[in-house]
Amino acid sequence: MRRSRLADEDIDAKYVRENVKIVKMAMRYPLPDIVGMIETGDYKLNTEWRRRHQWNRVTQSRLIESLIVNVPVSPIILYQGELGKYEVIDGIQRMTAIYEFYKGQLILKGLEEWPELDGHTYFQLPLHIKKDFDRSYLPALIVLPESVKSQEYAKRFKQLVFKFVLHRHNSGDVEIKAQKYRHVIYNGPLNNLCLKQARNPYLCKTWNIPEPTPEEFASIKAVPEVLFHNDAYRNMDDIDLVLRFFAFRQRHKHPEESPENYLDNFLNYGNRLPKDVLNQLEELFNQTIKLVYDVFGDKSFCLWVFKDGTARPSKAVYDSMMYVFSQHLEDAETLLQHRHEFQTRMRTFYEKNFEHFETQSLTDMSIMTKRNKLIEEFVTSIIGSKYEK
Structure with a gap:
């Protein structure tokens, strides 16, 4: 059906005004x-x-x-x-x-x-x-x-x-995913920080990515060929994980934005942060990912799928686990003392709360908030609330 003459004129006016050619x-x-x-x-x-x-x-x-x-x-x-x-x-x-x-x-x-x-x-x-x-x-x-x-x-x-x-x-390349797009368009200091921390050994261990070798940072040709066959590495999902940690700590301030737009905007904003702030963010990530790994091991971010008895890394688990543990860095010694209890009770926790983590939805702030609350309650049920100390 042909549009009205007025609509066509509006379209022409936009074309002349914006002249995006x-x-x-x-x-x-x-x-x-x-x-x-x-x-x-x-x-x-x-x-x-x-x-x-x-x-x-x-x-x-x-x-x-x-x-x-x-x-x-x-x-x-x-x-x-x-x-x-x-x-x-x-x-x-x-x-x-x-x-x-x-x-x-x-x-x-x-x-x-x-x-x-x-x-x-x-x-x-x-x-x-x-x-x-x-x-x-x-x-x-x-x-x-x-x-x-x-x-x-x-x-x-x-x-x-x-x-x-x-x-x-x-042609000839895999589908261009969101993080690849961000990497090209929003290159800068925060993006470089995410690139660096994407090769964090603890992140690699928990997401089944081959760990870094000293040689790979010296030359592109020194990168182990096995990395080219790892989907998380090729698709830059590992970089996305680091960015998510930084960005989702502030997600509650922008509940109306779609996750992709929010990550784009946060990376663009973060590239303008002072160097000392970026250094603090890097240290926060390092401490948090190490603490989670020290408590849960290489299954840190795995969601148990009880139908087939498998456990696979899940971004839904990762987002909430990293957020909650970043709030408990001062409790690191206590968390480590209870690592066996955490590992023993984790499977039961997911069995009880599987429905909240099964969906990968990041558009609904209520779902994200619920996950954070569940992980926080799980942690404090073992080590006690901050306010009880």
């Missing part, structure tokens, strides 16, 4: 230039995104093969900020593969059309293939600063570009 420019970069683009630092590659979504050698090799046989390759998407500086919105892995091939770090494997080149580095390519490869280009679309009317609009604009590029035209 991306101004872009098409470019082609000679492949040898990719090395300099990365090494100069003028093209900002999100290191943690590369770390978490690193292509394997076969995928990298097949990109190189496509360039060798001149198959069209999707353009990378660059966002031009200050003059001569660019953020790579889409194309990090393509640029990385080309860079590593030119540096001799990528040994081709798993090629389909040219299996004869398996085992070759760039320096070992036959002469004519190497020359033709060097004459090839990587297409690019540069989103120009004319797209952004003001600094206030810049963040909203990046969200729009990211949404269209990675949500609507995403």
Whole structure:
């Protein structure tokens, strides 16, 4: 059914008023230039995104093969900020593969059309293939600063570009989940803190994530391959868990906001917090996660599913357990003295209160408040109330 003329005019007026259109420019970069683009630092590659979504050698090799046989390759998407500086919105892995091939770090494997080149580095390519490869280009679309009317609009604009590029035209990657989106749009000091604490050994132990190794912080290539097969790591759920701890301690002040909007807004706000406040938050997280682990062990955040007798990590349990224990840090010695009783009685507690933790709902403040109250009552039933001491 056709809308009224007035409605159409309103829509046109909005289009003219907001003029939300991306101004872009098409470019082609000679492949040898990719090395300099990365090494100069003028093209900002999100290191943690590369770390978490690193292509394997076969995928990298097949990109190189496509360039060798001149198959069209999707353009990378660059966002031009200050003059001569660019953020790579889409194309990090393509640029990385080309860079590593030119540096001799990528040994081709798993090629389909040219299996004869398996085992070759760039320096070992036959002469004519190497020359033709060097004459090839990587297409690019540069989103120009004319797209952004003001600094206030810049963040909203990046969200729009990211949404269209990675949500609507995403290929070869997993679904872009909320925390991945936040990580790109709201990068900053609090986001970096969440990244750091996502590799906290106690968080890893309780969420079945391979624990960190000293080498992985030195280089992307030193990250154990087993991490790439861990869903919580790849989907950045571990980063989300850290952010939730910080954010949900203040959730009662914003009960009307949806959880996703609230986490977005809190991260944006938290990135502007003073360094000493961020240090305090980091210490609070460290103390809380360690205390919970010391009391409950690697089943700290598991919800017992009595139908099949299993226990799985649950965000509903995590949110409330971390919140309540952060309020009892001064009772750490007493909590540890009763760890056996906590572990013995925990299963009975969930059996009695399973319905409150079964749902993962975070939109209903009454449910979250009820969970917190139940965990608090469970804790004080063992160690006594603060007010009784």
